[in-house]
Amino acid sequence: MACGARETGVRNEPIVILVVEDDQSIQSVIEEALSDGGFETAIAATGEEAVTLLQGRQDEYRALVTDINLTGRFNGWEVAKRAREMHPQMPVIYITGAAADQWASNGVPDSVLLNKPFAPAQIATAVAQLLNEAPPAASQ
Known part of the structure; x- marks a missing residue:
């Protein structure tokens, strides 16, 4: 089992990470690194798109990676x-070149x-x- 893939309940549901990055080449690097780590990704190119995704599917995303x-x-x-x-407990990983x-x-x-x-493996880690x-996560 990959380092990031762990059982999330009775079913082995995918762990979906919301990635917010407006640079397509960096999106691809992050997506591949997370996939290699056993995660699935949802990609948003803007902050507004990310907030809309979070509001619409609140329970789907297990962590946030944002530029x-x-x-x-x-x-x-x-x-x-x-x-x-x-x-309130959502894991957050910020990525930045200047902030x-x-x-x-x-x-x-x-x-x-x-x-x-950063090294791509750092994201998954x-x-x-x-x-x-x-x-x-609380069971519903």
Whole structure:
């Protein structure tokens, strides 16, 4: 079993990670790294699209990987705050090439920040680590 794939209940349901990145080449790298780690991905190119996906399928996404500087109204800080309003324990991994110095003041608690460029395996490792540290999702 891959490092990220773990049983999520009676059924072995996929662990879906919401990836918010406006650069298609970086999207592809993240998607491949997470897939190699045993995860499925949903991709959003803007913060607005990510928030819409989170609102529409709140229980589908188990973690959020978001770039900080996104096109559109919402940046990655805002997307993560909205995600945490809906799911207070949702693991959040920020990726950035220029905004790392803002993490302490803008990042949500218990999040991880990866600076670009990063090794693709770092994404899957960070997601798996945060998922393993998070309390189990409430059964509904």
